[in-house]
Amino acid sequence: MKYPSFALRMSCALGALAFATPALAQDPVSVPDQAEQDERTLDRVVVTGSFIRRTNQADIASPVTTVGSANIAEIGAQSLADITQTLTINTGAQNNPDAFTQGGTTGTSNINLRGLGLQSTLVLLNGHRQVLSAQQTNDGVSFVDTNSLLPLIAIDRLEILTDGASALYGSDAVAGVANYITVSNFDGVRFSTNYQFHTPDGQSQDDFRIEGLVGKTFDRGSVLVAASYNDRSPLTTEERRLSPLFGPDASSLGNPGAFFLLPPPGSPFTPLAGTPIIDPTGCGEQGGNPLLLAPPVTAPAGLDIGFCQFDFGNFFNLVPDEQRVNVYAEADFEITENITASINYSYGDFDVQRGNSPTFPFLQTAVVPGDAPTNAFSAAFGVPLNLNFFGRAIGNGGQVSPADFESTTNRFTIKLENDNFLRNGFWEIAYTRAENDFVSFTEDTVTDRFQCALAGIQGTDAPNPSAGGAQNCETFVGLDGPIPTGQFFNPFATSFGAVPNSPEILDFIIDTGVDDATSQLDVVDIVTGTELFDLPAGPLAIAAGFQYRNDQLTSRVDEVSAVDGFGFLIGGQPFDDSIDVYALFAEVSVPVTSWLDIDAAVRFEDFGANGGTTVDPKVGILIRPTDNLSLRGTYSTSFRAPTVFQQFGQSTTLNNISDPGPDGIIGTEDDAANSFGAVRAFGSAVAGVELEPESSRAFNAGITYEPIENLVFDFDYYNFAFDDAITQVNFQALVLANPVDTRVFEGGIATQPCTAEFTVVCRAGDPAVGAITQVNTNFTNAEAIDTSGLDFSVRYTHDAGRWGTFSPSLEGTFIIDYDIVDPTAGDIDGEGNRNFTNIGAPTPRLRANLGLTYGNGPFFYNFFARYIGELDDDQNPGALVGDQTRFDMQWGVNLAEFIDLTDSAVFTIGVTNLTNEEPPFVNTGGGFESRVHDPRGRLVRFGLDIQF
Numbered sequence: 001m002k003y004p005s006f007a008l009r010m011s012c013a014l015g016a017l018a019f020a021t022p023a024l025a026q027d028p029v030s031v032p033d034q035a036e037q038d039e040r041t042l043d044r045v046v047v048t049g050s051f052i053r054r055t056n057q058a059d060i061a062s063p064v065t066t067v068g069s070a071n072i073a074e075i076g077a078q079s080l081a082d083i084t085q086t087l088t089i090n091t092g093a094q095n096n097p098d099a100f101t102q103g104g105t106t107g108t109s110n111i112n113l114r115g116l117g118l119q120s121t122l123v124l125l126n127g128h129r130q131v132l133s134a135q136q137t138n139d140g141v142s143f144v145d146t147n148s149l150l151p152l153i154a155i156d157r158l159e160i161l162t163d164g165a166s167a168l169y170g171s172d173a174v175a176g177v178a179n180y181i182t183v184s185n186f187d188g189v190r191f192s193t194n195y196q197f198h199t200p201d202g203q204s205q206d207d208f209r210i211e212g213l214v215g216k217t218f219d220r221g222s223v224l225v226a227a228s229y230n231d232r233s234p235l236t237t238e239e240r241r242l243s244p245l246f247g248p249d250a251s252s253l254g255n256p257g258a259f260f261l262l263p264p265p266g267s268p269f270t271p272l273a274g275t276p277i278i279d280p281t282g283c284g285e286q287g288g289n290p291l292l293l294a295p296p297v298t299a300p301a302g303l304d305i306g307f308c309q310f311d312f313g314n315f316f317n318l319v320p321d322e323q324r325v326n327v328y329a330e331a332d333f334e335i336t337e338n339i340t341a342s343i344n345y346s347y348g349d350f351d352v353q354r355g356n357s358p359t360f361p362f363l364q365t366a367v368v369p370g371d372a373p374t375n376a377f378s379a380a381f382g383v384p385l386n387l388n389f390f391g392r393a394i395g396n397g398g399q400v401s402p403a404d405f406e407s408t409t410n411r412f413t414i415k416l417e418n419d420n421f422l423r424n425g426f427w428e429i430a431y432t433r434a435e436n437d438f439v440s441f442t443e444d445t446v447t448d449r450f451q452c453a454l455a456g457i458q459g460t461d462a463p464n465p466s467a468g469g470a471q472n473c474e475t476f477v478g479l480d481g482p483i484p485t486g487q488f489f490n491p492f493a494t495s496f497g498a499v500p501n502s503p504e505i506l507d508f509i510i511d512t513g514v515d516d517a518t519s520q521l522d523v524v525d526i527v528t529g530t531e532l533f534d535l536p537a538g539p540l541a542i543a544a545g546f547q548y549r550n551d552q553l554t555s556r557v558d559e560v561s562a563v564d565g566f567g568f569l570i571g572g573q574p575f576d577d578s579i580d581v582y583a584l585f586a587e588v589s590v591p592v593t594s595w596l597d598i599d600a601a602v603r604f605e606d607f608g609a610n611g612g613t614t615v616d617p618k619v620g621i622l623i624r625p626t627d628n629l630s631l632r633g634t635y636s637t638s639f640r641a642p643t644v645f646q647q648f649g650q651s652t653t654l655n656n657i658s659d660p661g662p663d664g665i666i667g668t669e670d671d672a673a674n675s676f677g678a679v680r681a682f683g684s685a686v687a688g689v690e691l692e693p694e695s696s697r698a699f700n701a702g703i704t705y706e707p708i709e710n711l712v713f714d715f716d717y718y719n720f721a722f723d724d725a726i727t728q729v730n731f732q733a734l735v736l737a738n739p740v741d742t743r744v745f746e747g748g749i750a751t752q753p754c755t756a757e758f759t760v761v762c763r764a765g766d767p768a769v770g771a772i773t774q775v776n777t778n779f780t781n782a783e784a785i786d787t788s789g790l791d792f793s794v795r796y797t798h799d800a801g802r803w804g805t806f807s808p809s810l811e812g813t814f815i816i817d818y819d820i821v822d823p824t825a826g827d828i829d830g831e832g833n834r835n836f837t838n839i840g841a842p843t844p845r846l847r848a849n850l851g852l853t854y855g856n857g858p859f860f861y862n863f864f865a866r867y868i869g870e871l872d873d874d875q876n877p878g879a880l881v882g883d884q885t886r887f888d889m890q891w892g893v894n895l896a897e898f899i900d901l902t903d904s905a906v907f908t909i910g911v912t913n914l915t916n917e918e919p920p921f922v923n924t925g926g927g928f929e930s931r932v933h934d935p936r937g938r939l940v941r942f943g944l945d946i947q948f
Contacts, residue, residue, distance in 0.1 A: 061620030081109030092841025164698030186215030221333030243927030254310025257391020282493030358398025425530025611641030804856030812848030
C-alpha cells in the first residue's frame with residue numbers, strides 16, 4: 001500500500017483541524033466500512049460548478065439550468081445556436097448573420113449570459129476548455145464558437161451555471177459557465193435526419209441535417225463516434241425585405257453617384273467647390289434616388305445639389321449559404337483496476353457565403369481628371385474641371401458580391417483518471433490542444449488602382465491629393481491580363497449605356513481582401529480530491545488543482561490589406577502574440593447539518609506582465625429545512641485580463657454609423673444620416689493605452705419550493721457588478737460626442753492627417769462636411785457595469801392516466817437594473833434599451849417562455865409561446881423596438897410502437913413561428929435588431945430519429 005506524502009498528510013490534518021471544531025461536542029464519527037465507501041464512490045459524479053464528486057447537481061448552492069437531449073428535440077434545434085437562442089438568460093448573443101453588426105462572425109454561434117458580453121461566459125466541453133474563435137466580433141470580443149464543438153446527436157445535455165464561477169474555472173467564467181456534456185456508455189446505432197423549410201411565398205430557404213452515432217461498451221472501456229452534415233440554403237434580403245426602400249439601407253454613395261467640383265482658385269465655378277452635385281447624366285433613371293439638398297434652381301445649368309442615393313438592402317443575407325461538418329469521437333479504457341484513460345477528438349468545419357452590395361462605397365479620395373473623355377462637367381462647361389467622385393464602382397444594376405468565410409476547428413483532449421484514491425478520492429490529469437483557423441474573403445475596390453483607372457491606364461501619373469500630389473500608375477502596366485493603354489473607368493451614368501466599363505477594367509480595380517487568422521489553445525489540468533473525514537451529516541470533502549494554459553492568436557492579411565489599400569475595407573496589420581496563464585485552486589464542501597451545506601472555493605491566477613495576478617473566492621450556502629424547500633446563496637469575485645487581441649491585435653469591421661453632421665449637408669442631430677462605414681480597433685499595446693484587468697462581484701440568492709408533488713417553483717435573484725470592464729470604445733458614442741472630432745488617442749499627434757492611425761473620426765474631403773470614412777477606436781476600461789434581475793420558473797407534471805401526461809411550464813428572466821458607466825457616453829440606464837450607442841448589449845426587461853408538453857403512449861406534442869419585451873431605440877431617439885410573441889409547436893410519434901423493427905423510430909413534424917411574425921422594425925441596416933430577434937418567418941420541419 002502506498003501512503004500519501006508528508007506534505008499531503010499535513011495538509012489533510014490541518015484541513016481536518018480547521019473544520020472539525022463544530023463537531024467536537026457531538027458523538028464520535030464512525031468510519032464507514034469498505035462496502036459503504038464503494039457505494040458512495042459509485043454514486044458520486046462530477047457536476048458543473050464543482051470539482052468535488054457529488055451525488056447530483058442539486059447538491060451545490062449555485063443555480064444551474066439544464067437543457068437535456070429531450071429539450072433539444074422539443075425545440076427542433078438545427079444547430080447548437082438554436083439551443084441557447086430561446087433561453088431567457090441569454091441576451092445579446094450574435095447568432096444571426098447580420099452584415100451590419102455581425103459581419104465578421106458569419107457562420108459562428110455563441111452565448112451571452114446576462115448580456116455581460118460574449119467573453120464573460122466560459123464554454124466547456126465535458127468540463128474542459130474550448131479554443132476561442134480566431135475571428136472577433138465587430139466590437140473586438142473573442143468568444144467560443146459553439147457551432148464548432150460537436151454534432152447535435154452527441155449531446156446528452158447542456159448545463160449552464162448562471163452565477164460567477166471564476167473561483168473554480170478561471171477568468172472567463174465571469175457571468176457563468178456553459179458545459180456541453182456528451183453521450184456516454186452508448187451501445188448501438190442511432191441515425192437522425194431533419195428537413196426544415198421556409199414557408200412564405202417566394203422564400204425558398206431550407207435546412208437539411210443528417211447525423212449518425214455509433215457506440216459500443218466493453219468490459220474495460222467504450223468507444224463512440226458521431227458525425228453530422230448540415231446544408232443550409234440562403235434567405236436573402238431581396239426575398240424577405242424587412243426595411244423600406246431607401247430607408248435605413250440607403251447610402252449616399254452610389255453609382256450613379258455625386259461629384260464635388262475642384263476648380264482652380266479664381267474660377268467662375270469656385271462657389272460650387274465643396275458642394276455635392278448629383279450625376280448630371282442620370283440618377284433616378286438608373287434606379288437611384290435623388291436626395292436634393294437645395295432647390296433645383298440654386299445651381300447653374302440645371303445641376304442638382306445633393307446625392308444620388310443607392311439602396312443596398314436587397315444584396316445581403318438573413319440566412320447565409322452554409323455547409324457544415326462536425327465529428328466527435330471518444331474512447332475510454334481501463335489501464336488498471338483504478339486508473340482509466342479517455343481520449344476525445346472533435347472536428348468542426350464550415351464554409352459559409354453571405355452577400356454584400358455589388359461594391360462597397362469608395363471612402364477615399366477619387367479624382368476624375370478634367371481631361372477624362374467621360375467627364376460630363378468638362379463637356380458641359382467647355383473647360384476641364386477636376387472632380388472628386390462620391391460613390392462606388394458598381395451600384396445599381398450590379399450583382400451580389402460574395403463574402404466567403406471558412407472555419408476549421410480541431411480539438412483533442414487526453415485524460416488519465418483514478419476514482420479510488422485515498423479516502424473515496426480521485427485524481428485526474430488532462431491535456432487539451434485545440435486550434436481554430438478562420439479565413440474570410442471579401443471583395444473591395446483597390447484605392448490606387450481605382451485612381452489610376454479614373455485617370456486612364458496609360459503609365460502616367462494621376463492626381464491623388466490624399467497621397468500628397470500624384471499617383472504613379474506605371475506599376476500597374478504589365479499586370480496579368482493588362483488593361484488596354486488609355487482605357488478610362490467611367491464613373492458617370494453613361495456607363496449604363498453609351499460608354500460601359502469593360503469587365504477587364506472592373507477586374508483590375510476590384511480585388512479580394514483575405515484575413516486568415518489562427519487561434520490556438522493549450523491547457524494542462526491537474527485536479528485531485530478526497531473526503532477528509534465524516535461529520536454527522538456526511539463527509540467533509542476537498543478538491544484542489546493546478547492549471548496552465550496558453551492562448552495564442554496569429555493574423556495574416558493579403559498584400560493590399562497590409563498597406564491599407566482598399567477603398568472601404570481599409571485593411572489591417574498581421575500580428576502574432578500569446579498569453580500564458582498559471583492557476584492554483586481549491587474547494588471544500590462542509591455538510592454542517594443534515595439541512596445546511598457550506599461550499600467554499602478560491603483560485604489564484606497569474607497572467608504575467610500584461611495581466612497581473614488575482615485571488616478570487618466563492619462561498620455558497622445550501623439550506624434544506626424541509627424535503628420540499630431549499631434555499632441557496634452564493635457570493636464570488638471574478639477577474640478577467642485582456643485577451644491577446646485586445647492587447648496586440650487590430651482589425652477593421654463594417655458598421656452602421658449614424659452621422660449627426662452639419663445641418664443640410666449630411667444630417668442633423670434630430671435626423672441623423674445612417675451610413676455604412678469602417679471602424680478600426682487597435683489593441684492597447686498598439687494604441688499606446690494602458691489597459692487594466694477587469695474585476696467583478698457576483699451575488700445570487702434562490703429558492704426551490706415544491707408545495708405538492710410534481711409542482712416546482714424556482715426563483716433566483718442575481719446581481720453582477722463590474723469594475724474596469726474591458727470593452728471597445730463604442731464607435732457610435734465617439735461620433736455623437738463630437739462629429740468633427742480632432743481628438744486623438746494617447747500617443748497620437750493632433751496635427752496628423754485624417755488617415756493617421758490615431759485620429760478618431762475621419763471624413764472624406766472637407767473634415768467638417770465630408771462623409772465619414774473611418775472611425776478609429778481602441779479598448780478601454782469602462783468605469784462600471786451593474787446588472788441585477790430575477791430568473792423564475794414554474795413546472796408541473798400531471799399524470800391523467802389513460803388521458804396521458806400533461807406538463808405545463810413557465811420560465812423567464814426579468815431585468816431589474818442594467819446600469820452602465822460608458823467611457824464616452826456617460827451614465828446609461830441600459831435596462832429595456834437597445835444600447836446601440838454604448839458598450840452594453842440590447843436588454844429587454846422581460847423574456848419568457850410559456851410551454852405545454854403532452855404525451856400519451858407513442859404520441860407526444862409540445863407548444864411554446866415565447867415573449868421578448870420591447871426596447872427603447874437609442875440609435876433613433878424617441879423610437880421604440882416593439883415586443884414580440886412567437887408560437888412554436890411540434891407533434892411526434894414513436895413508430896417503433898407499431899413496427900417492431902427498431903428500438904426507437906421517432907417521427908416529428910414541427911412549426912417554428914407559427915403565425916409568421918416579422919421581427920420588430922428597427923431603423924437600422926437590415927431593418928431589425930439581430931442580437932435579439934430572429935429574422936426568419938414561419939419554418940416547417942420534418943424529422944426522423946432511429947435507434948437500433
